[in-house]
Amino acid sequence: MANDVAPGETLISLRGVTKVFGEGSTAFFALKGIDIDITRGDFVAVMGPSGSGKSTAMNILGCLDVPTKGAYRFRGYHVENLERDQRALLRRRYLGFVFQGFNLLARTSALENVELPLVYRGEEKAKRREQAMAALEKVGLAEWWDHTPAELSGGQQQRVAIARAIVTHPEVLLADEPTGNLDTERSLEIMRLLTDLNRDNGITIVMVTHEAEMAAFAHTIIHFRDGLVESIEAKDSVGVKA
Amino acid sequence: MWATTFLLAVREIRRHLLRSFLTILGIVIGVWAVVTMVTLGNGATQAVKQQISALGSNVLQVRPGQGFGRGGGGPQPADFKIEDLDAIRVQIVGVVAVAPLVQSTGTAVYNAANWSTTVNGTNRDYFIAQPWTFTGGRRFTRAEEQAGKAVCIIGNTVRSRLFRGEDPLGKRFRIKNISCEIIGTLAAKGQGGFGNDQDDIVLMPYKAVQRRMTGNRNVRQIMVSVDEAYDTQRVQASLRDLLRERRHLNAEAEDDFNIFDTKQISDTLSGTTQILTSLLGAVAAVSLLVGGIGIMNIMLVSVTERTREIGIRLAIGAVAREVLLQFLVEAVTLSCLGGLLGLLLALVSTILLAPVLKVPFIFDIKINMLAFFFSAMIGVVFGYFPARRAASLNPIEALRHE
Numbered sequence: 001m002a003n004d005v006a007p008g009e010t011l012i013s014l015r016g017v018t019k020v021f022g023e024g025s026t027a028f029f030a031l032k033g034i035d036i037d038i039t040r041g042d043f044v045a046v047m048g049p050s051g052s053g054k055s056t057a058m059n060i061l062g063c064l065d066v067p068t069k070g071a072y073r074f075r076g077y078h079v080e081n082l083e084r085d086q087r088a089l090l091r092r093r094y095l096g097f098v099f100q101g102f103n104l105l106a107r108t109s110a111l112e113n114v115e116l117p118l119v120y121r122g123e124e125k126a127k128r129r130e131q132a133m134a135a136l137e138k139v140g141l142a143e144w145w146d147h148t149p150a151e152l153s154g155g156q157q158q159r160v161a162i163a164r165a166i167v168t169h170p171e172v173l174l175a176d177e178p179t180g181n182l183d184t185e186r187s188l189e190i191m192r193l194l195t196d197l198n199r200d201n202g203i204t205i206v207m208v209t210h211e212a213e214m215a216a217f218a219h220t221i222i223h224f225r226d227g228l229v230e231s232i233e234a235k236d237s238v239g240v241k242a
Numbered sequence: 243m244w245a246t247t248f249l250l251a252v253r254e255i256r257r258h259l260l261r262s263f264l265t266i267l268g269i270v271i272g273v274w275a276v277v278t279m280v281t282l283g284n285g286a287t288q289a290v291k292q293q294i295s296a297l298g299s300n301v302l303q304v305r306p307g308q309g310f311g312r313g314g315g316g317p318q319p320a321d322f323k324i325e326d327l328d329a330i331r332v333q334i335v336g337v338v339a340v341a342p343l344v345q346s347t348g349t350a351v352y353n354a355a356n357w358s359t360t361v362n363g364t365n366r367d368y369f370i371a372q373p374w375t376f377t378g379g380r381r382f383t384r385a386e387e388q389a390g391k392a393v394c395i396i397g398n399t400v401r402s403r404l405f406r407g408e409d410p411l412g413k414r415f416r417i418k419n420i421s422c423e424i425i426g427t428l429a430a431k432g433q434g435g436f437g438n439d440q441d442d443i444v445l446m447p448y449k450a451v452q453r454r455m456t457g458n459r460n461v462r463q464i465m466v467s468v469d470e471a472y473d474t475q476r477v478q479a480s481l482r483d484l485l486r487e488r489r490h491l492n493a494e495a496e497d498d499f500n501i502f503d504t505k506q507i508s509d510t511l512s513g514t515t516q517i518l519t520s521l522l523g524a525v526a527a528v529s530l531l532v533g534g535i536g537i538m539n540i541m542l543v544s545v546t547e548r549t550r551e552i553g554i555r556l557a558i559g560a561v562a563r564e565v566l567l568q569f570l571v572e573a574v575t576l577s578c579l580g581g582l583l584g585l586l587l588a589l590v591s592t593i594l595l596a597p598v599l600k601v602p603f604i605f606d607i608k609i610n611m612l613a614f615f616f617s618a619m620i621g622v623v624f625g626y627f628p629a630r631r632a633a634s635l636n637p638i639e640a641l642r643h644e
C-alpha cells in the first residue's frame with residue numbers, strides 16, 4: 001500500500017479537505033474543501049493572506065492534524081484514517097519540519113537539537129553524531145555544533161532547524177514561513193539552501209511564505225484565500241519532471 | 243532508548259538542581275523517618291531481648307511470695323530450703339541445672355580499698371543457668387561447694403574497685419569477717435535490664451554464705467534451667483505442683499511462691515517494642531506518601547513549563563509512549579534519588595543515635611530495600627499522571643504554547 005513514489009509522480013494528494021475549528025455557532029471553517037496534488041521532487045511555495053488557512057493546511061500535510069472532512073493520501077497511506085501514533089511514525093520516517101519560530105530545544109546544543117529525530121529513530125549514539133554533524137555541515141554550521149540556540153543568531157537558529165529537519169533524509173520538507181523572522185540577506189541564504197536540498201537531494205519541499213521574492217525560488221506556487229485554493233501556478237521548469 | 247531516556251532525565255534533574263532537591267525532600271524525609279524509626283525500633287527490641295537473656299535463657303526463676311510485689315498482710319511466705327532443690331533435680335524431667343541464690347550484702351575490703359557489694363551464694367549449676375564468661379580462674383569445685391569453703395568469684399566492678407590494675411587471682415579480701423580467696427574473675431556484662439550493675443557481684447558457695455553471713459539455711463531464690471528440648475510451660479507446671487506439695491499447700495490455697503519465666507517475659511516485651519516499631523513506621527510511611535504528592539506537583543509544573551519541548555518532540559515523530567516514558571523515568575529517577583538520600587541520612591543518623599539511645603545499631607537490609615522500592619513505586623504512581631498529561635498533549639497546540 002505504501003509504495004515508494006518515483007520522482008515526478010504524485011506523492012501528496014488532498015481531496016476536498018475541510019478543517020473546522022469549534023462546533024455549532026462558533027464553528028470556523030479554516031479550510032473549505034481544497035484539492036492539491038504535489039509530485040515527488042517538487043518545490044512548492046504556499047502564499048496567501050493571513051488567516052487564509054496556510055498553516056492549517058501545512059499541519060494536515062505534516063500529519064500533525066487530520067482533516068475534518070476529505071481525504072489525504074501520502075505515499076498511499078490514508079492519513080485521515082490513521083491513529084495519532086501511526087501519524088507520528090509517518091512524521092518520523094518521511095517528514096521534516098521547519099517551524100516559523102525555529103522551535104529548537106533551549107539550553108541544548110545545536111548538535112543535540114539536530115540529533116533529536118535520530119534518537120526517536122533509535123539510531124546509535126556514534127551514528128547519530130556522525131549524521132547530525134553531516135547535516136550541520138550541509139547548512140554551514142559545523143563549527144557551531146556546541147552552541148545553544150541562545151548563542152546563535154536568528155539565521156543560524158533557522159539553519160539548525162533545517163539541519164534537524166533534513167538529518168533523517170526525509171522525503172518531504174515542510175517549512176512554515178522559514179524566513180519569517182529573517183532579513184533579506186539571511187532569507188536568501190536559507191532559500192539557496194532549500195533550493196540545493198531540492199535539487200541535489202531530491203527532497204520535496206513545501207514552503208509557506210509571504211514574500212514573492214522567496215516564492216520565486218519555487219517551481220509551483222499555490223495561492224490560498226479564505227480557506228480555499230485560489231490558484232496553482234506552475235513555472236516552466238517544474239521539478240525534476242524532465 | 244532506555245539509556246538515552248535515563249540520561250535525559252538526569253540532565254533535566256541537574257538543570258534544576260535546587261528545584262529537584264526540593265521536589266524530593268518529601269521522599270528524603272519520608273524514607274529517612276521510616277528507616278530510622280524501624281532501625282532504632284529493631285535495635286530497641288534487640289536490646290530488650292539481650293537484657294532479658296542476661297537473666298539466663300530458658301530459666302525459670304522461683305521466688306517466695308506472690309508476683310513481684312509481696313502482697314500485704316499475712317505471714318511472709320517461707321524461703322526455700324536446699325532440699326527443695328534436690329527434689330526438683332530428682333523429680334522433674336527436663337531440668338538441666340538447679341541453682342540456689344542466697345543473697346547478702348557487705349563491704350569488701352582489700353588493703354586500703356573497700357567497696358560495698360552484693361554476695362550471691364550459689365552452686366556450680368549457677369554457671370549453666372547464667373550466661374557468665376570468665377576472664378580468668380575457675381568455678382568452685384564440687385568439694386569447695388560441698389564444704390562451703392570461703393572461695394569467691396568476683397564481677398568486673400568489684401575487681402576494678404578493689405584491685406585496680408592488680409591481678410586478683412589467688413588474692414584474699416575480707417567481706418563481713420570472712421577472709422575469702424579469689425578463684426575466678428568474670429567478664430563485664432554491663433548494665434542489666436533494670437538499670438542495675440550486673441558486674442557488682444561476688445559469687446561464693448551457698449553454704450559459706452548461709453553459715454557465715456545470713457546465719458540460716460534459707461534459699462532466697464531458685465534458678466531452674468530448662469532443657470531446650472522440653473516445653474518450658476510443662477516443666478513450669480510440674481515445678482509448681484512439686485513446690486505446692488513440698489510447701490504443704492492445700493487445694494484452695496494460692497501459691498505462696500512465683501515462677502518467673504524469662505523466655506515468656508522476653509517474648510512479651512519484644513512483642514511490645516515490635517508493635518511500637520510498626521506504629522512509628524506507619525506514621526513515617528504517611529510522610530512518604532506526602533513526598534509522592536510533592537513529586538506529582540512539581541512534575542505537573544514541569545510538564546506545563548516544557549509544553550513547547552513536548553510539542554517539538556511530538557512533531558518530529560515521538561509517539562505518545564515515548565513522551566510518557568520520558569516523564570515517568572524522570573519522576574522515578576527523582577524519587578529513587580530521594581530514596582537513596584533518605585537511606586543515607588537514615589544510616590548516618592541511626593549510627594549516631596543508637597549509642598545515645600543505648601540501643602544496638604542493627605543494619606536491616608530488608609527495611610532499607612523495602613523503603614527504596616517503595617520510593618521507586620511512589621515515582622511510578624505519582625509520576626504517571628503528569629507523564630500521561632504530557633503524552634496526550636496536542637503537538638500543534640503544544641508548539642504554539644508560550
Ligand SMILES: Nc1ncnc2c1ncn2[C@@H]1O[C@H](COP(=O)(O)OP(=O)(O)OP(=O)(O)O)[C@@H](O)[C@H]1O
Nearest residue numbers: 021022028030048049050051052053054055056057
Ligand atoms: N486551533 C484553532 N482553533 C480555532 N481556530 C483556528 C485554529 N487554528 C487556526 N484557526 C483559525 O483558522 C484560520 C486559519 O489559520 P491559519 O493559521 O491556517 O492561517 P495562516 O494562513 O497560516 O495565517 P498566517 O499567515 O497569519 O500564519 C485563522 O482564522 C485562525 O484563527
Ligand SMILES: [Mg+2]
Nearest residue numbers: 054055056176
Ligand atoms: Mg500560518
